[in-house]
Amino acid sequence: MSPERAQHLLQGYAYGTLTRAELQELSVAALDDEDLFAQMAHADEQRQILAVPGVREEALRIVRQSAEPELSWRDRLAAWFRPGTLLPAAAVAMVVMVLIVKYKPWDRGDKHSQTDVNNQLYQPEARAVADLQPAAAGPAFTISSEPWMNSTVTEATNISFRVQLAAPAALVVVQQMPDGRARFVYPESLTEPVDLTAGEHRIALEASPPGSGIAGNIRLVVAAFEPSTDVRLPDVSLDQARGRMTRREISYAVRAP
């Protein structure tokens, strides 16, 4: 068994995500490998700790609480002018400029486009959200574009718009791809909360990944659910969420950069 495979199985064992076949594979290998057996014994302690009722939930709560608070734009701006920040930043910018001029990334064409597309994440949960037809209206909201934007964008551009929420809501944005797949584009990562307070929020997202070669329109579904309904997670029942949900579709025409 390769070290990478062993690590993969040990992590899965510690967190209880192995299939029966994987558990058998790890157990058989551990009985023939002294070190692997010791590692499995240590991983088993983690597994048993997480199996204590309430521990996994409490750990998740601690992880969520420890997330860094979002800085306001004033704090971010002030951080740039702290002593010792500007000079290193200027040096880094200079190096980046030199590298860009030297390697001319604009001459590389679409060499990496397929890799980018393959690395992109398309989730069945996103598809399900895009297809949802709610039984009743959820939190109400309206959408307005940034004043400086119009509905035509270039590829690989950042899109932003404003959402006015009438009540607190769990808000997600799904991008529908031309081939029928879909992906969550807001919030940016799974660890960011989906709940937003009532009022106006600026939603910024990268809708069209670089080099994806997506032609036609960028189609987005903005969906507002009841607070704490994180539909991005596989374990959240869409049947429950489907009861109350508000959705709007927006699209941007893509032109060549």
Added chain:
Amino acid sequence: MSNRDEVIGKLRTSLVRFLVTQPGMSREDSEDVAQQTMVVLLSDRYRHLEEEADLTPLSFEIVRRTRLDFLKRRKRYEPMPEGHDPVSHEPGVDRILIEDYEDIESKARKWLDRLRNLLPGMSKRCRQLLELRLKGFSTDDIAAAMSMTNNYVLVAEHRCRNTIRGMQPEGSVR
């Protein structure tokens, strides 16, 4: 010899080798604990279990309880190590041994306390990785969710574990 007997024979050998490396366990102690574990595994209660996937995790659980009882019994009859200071917070072998006396619920409480103390100093990526693991994501799932390769997920997790070890006081990491 049936497949079950063969698996149990291998388990006994592996357990002895593992136990010998644990603090406070001599070769004889390890043989004793492994033997007591085998007696439980061979009882009627677990006779229906035949595969490694069932027997290995079960043996870890039994050996942990057996070893706990063993150490508790021995502690009653043996004097504390020379120079032992019960109120000292200095790390030492005796302290590691005492940690081994704790049941899994106590260990879970301590683990959560450590998590509370260490998480604020961890990177956003480490927290994301831990959150996804706790939610039951496999390495494949995490790789997809974070747009990484499987190997990179494992490397990143390894780095996070090293960071945690570096943040903990000397002697408190097992």
